[in-house]
Amino acid sequence: MTKEILTRCGYRCDLCLAYKENIDKEDRRQVLSDGWFRFFGFRIKAENIYCEGCISSDCLTACLIDKGCPVRPCVIEKGYENCSQCDKYICEKFEERAVRLEDIQDKIQEKIKRNDYRDIIKPYENIKRLNELRERQGQFSRMFNENIKPNEESMKKFIEEKNVVELWDKLINFIEHNYKLDKYINYGGKKYGWEIHYKYGKKTIISIHPERRAFTVLFTFGKKELESFNSIKDQVGKATLDLVDGTKHYHDGKWIWLRVTDNEQLNDVLILLKIKKKPNH
Ligand code: SF4
Ligand code: SF4
Incomplete structure (x- = not known):
């Protein structure tokens, strides 16, 4: 199993079907393309889905799906690992990439199947994840992300x-x-x-x-x-x-x-x- 890869905004690349290593293991991009359309309202063709993950060491030139993300450059510029460590959490920029299960549930007005939750929603359910981190780490959060080696x-x-x-x-x-x-x-x-x-x-x-x-x-x-x-x-x-x-x-x-x-x-x-x-x- 791939180790946890937490992005700057609280998504999990290791759980994401667009992540290169997951595509290599099993190509389920059509499921993802349909799921993104159904739950988030945007469509990317399956063959165009491929992402190296936004905390890749080559993050400025990495092949990313979400090239217009406002959160990643902001977190990097501030020197944090993710938004949970920021006093402005939850800011307007973050809201642009915020994912809450309740909001999706309200929108689609039908029961979300367990597999759909696992494949399409859970990887991006960032508010829940970052809130838990804030609670666990308190005001003196440390640099916990193994994938972001500091100097x-x-x-x-x-x-x-x-x-x-x-x-x-x-x-x-x-x-x-x-x-x-x-x-x-x-x-x-x-x-x-x-x-x-x-x-x-x-x-x-x-x-x-x-x-x-x-x-x-x-x-x-x-x-x-x-x-x-x-x-x-x-x-x-x-x-x-x-x-x-x-x-x-x-x-x-x-x-x-x-x-x-x-x-x-x-x-x-x-x-x-x-x-x-x-x-x-
Ligand atoms: S789309 Fe987002 S969560 Fe998925 S691999 Fe790329 S950066 Fe990670
Ligand atoms: S200002 Fe917003 S986007 Fe930037 S690090 Fe803070 S919470 Fe994240």
Whole structure:
């Protein structure tokens, strides 16, 4: 089965019968052509249906069905993965591509068969999908889309909030001026999203997860690091102290997740980082 491919507007290419990989598997374009006409009111001849998916890495030149989509360029320009991460959701542009099952049901006034729903409506039922994402991710959404690999610049654009981007820069500069570590951009799975990972040999020193208007760092503290932390407890803020004390102890130690939105939190991160690994200078 093809992995989930979520578009900028919340459609699912992996479920869409126009998607090149699905056509290669089984050509059902006539079903799609008829379904689009019946449920959405437009007709594209079956032989003209072919789409490479709008988050294809070559997205500006990719062969797309919906070349006039107003949503995709807007989301890309803003540096988000999809509209659920935008404060203006649901805007007028989005409305142009919004799909609600209830609206289609009202329009056609007859029962929609299960196969028709699966093939023609579900792939594009974006409001339901993006609402669920917003609910699940909350205000600090991460970069969760495996198909959109970020770089450092796009991570900062995603964070957007100027003062948080400055804190991000401070942290990265501190790490790169004070340590000699290997740096990776990793996808940590659907639960954790994209991250910057700094390692010393096989040992992870810190992982940094960009979020909307924040970033969260992860440290794993074993027995030795927790002892060091106890000896400097009075140097960190109460929130950090409570967080470390309240974090569950697993076999590999405590996984300490610290969200940064202000200077005080960044200072605590730097204190924890120095416990994790002594700076070179
Ligand atoms: S038509 Fe839309 S949902 Fe279907 S493959 Fe193309 S971009 Fe994806
Ligand atoms: S302004 Fe509208 S189309 Fe653009 S990212 Fe926000 S919700 Fe999406």
